[in-house]
Amino acid sequence: MSDWHPSHASRWFAALCSDRLRGAPVAVSLLGRPYALARDAAGRAFALEDRCPHRHAPLSHGVCGASGLVCPYHGWRFDASGRLCEIPGLPADAALPQVRVRAAAVREHDGLIWLRADGRDEGELPAMALRNPPGSRRFLWQTQWRAHVVDAIENFLDPLHTHSIHPGLVRRGGARQPATARFVPSQQGFCVDYLGQPQQSGLLYRLFESPRESERALFDAPGSAQIEYRYANGGVVRISLHFAPHDAATTSVFASLHVENRWAPAWLVRALVWPFLKRVNDQDARMLALQSDNLRRFGAVRGASTSLDLVRPWVQAFWTHGAPPADAQAKDVALML
Structure with missing residues (x-):
């Protein structure tokens, strides 16, 4: 984890959509460390470093037995x-030799499997993941962006x-x-x-939204x-993205849409709204890949910033220093939006 501040090992990150982990192990990576995710006989998810200590075969290519994960090479079994x-x-x-595989802590919540790399099942998931009411989720999707x-x-x-x-x-x-x-700002985020814009000028707003309160x-x-x-009619829509570094150049992204107090069945959201949101994702992914490639071409360069760049300093400081x-202080910034 040399690319990351040590404090990130004690934080929870989304690692996989729950419905993607069934009978076979799944390989994931978090903060540059590979893991094999699997389920035990009771259906509980667990995560082991994706390397058998015997001859270093990937455990994610093994099988889930009645009481653990079995290495595909020589059959060593780990709980x-x-x-x-x-x-x-x-x-x-x-x-038996006194060897074991490093484990990450695992939790499941609202359709996602979360990992904590230091192996300690302590602390809370991000508050954002906990504030959505049960039953309000309309879709959940995961992808990767080629970006830091x-x-x-x-x-x-x-x-x-x-x-x-x-x-x-x-x-x-x-x-x-x-x-x-x-x-x-706060200590945790x-x-x-955005004040003074109850409507948005794009097609998504005109097709699917109504006058906004905030x-x-x-x-x-x-x-x-x-x-x-x-x-203004009491409805609430939340688009949430949970980001987890696969490595320094690739980020796993878990996107969800939660809706409250308005008619929006999941099948309708998938049929009508999702194609537009998928297009937005693809456009962002393309630009981030171009940005990432150019940063590699020019090396470590510092970007110019203005008062409009509100979020970058906080996010950059957290990922660099863990705080x-x-x-950081509250402020109002005028902009043309």
Whole structure:
């Protein structure tokens, strides 16, 4: 985990959609470390480092037995804590070697499997993952962006790229209006309220939305970000993205849509809304890949910033130092949105 601040090992990250983990192990990677995710006989998920300590075969290519994960090479069997339980061919009276596989802590919540790399089942999941009412989720999807986690989080929370990357779909460049961004930081994240724009100029708003009461962007450390829309008719829509670094150049992204107090059955969201959101994702993924490639071409360069770049300093400081900027303070910023 040399690419990451040591404190990130003690934080929870989304690792896989629950419905993707069934009878066979699944390989995932978090903070540059590979894991094999599996389920025990009771259906509980567990995660072991994806390497058998015998001859280093990937456990994610093994099988889930009645009481653990079996290595595909020589059949060594490990329980959910990583303890070696059996070596086929070893006489019954022979002692097992004192080896084990490193385990990550695992929790499941709202359709996602979460990992904590230090193996301690302690602390809370990000508050954002816990605040959505049961039954409000309309879809859940996972993908990967070829981008550093800081660039990925900034992209999602930055409204000013939407005019050029999603022209006409999210916002129209020729329809910018004065607005105020109210930035309020905390020790665990921040929120940005966008004031003075009850409507949005793009096709998504015109097709699926109604006059808004508020638009808010939120970030909960380590990698949970959300756009929340509240409407004059009492409805609430939350688009949440949970980011988990696969490695320094690739970020796993888990997207969900939660809806409250308005008619929006899951089948309708998947049929009508999801194709537009998928297009937005593909446009962002393409730009992030171009950005990532260019950063590799030019090396470690510092980007120019203005007062409009509200979220980057907080996110950058957290991922670099494990804490928010020492001088973070609430502020209002005028912008044309």
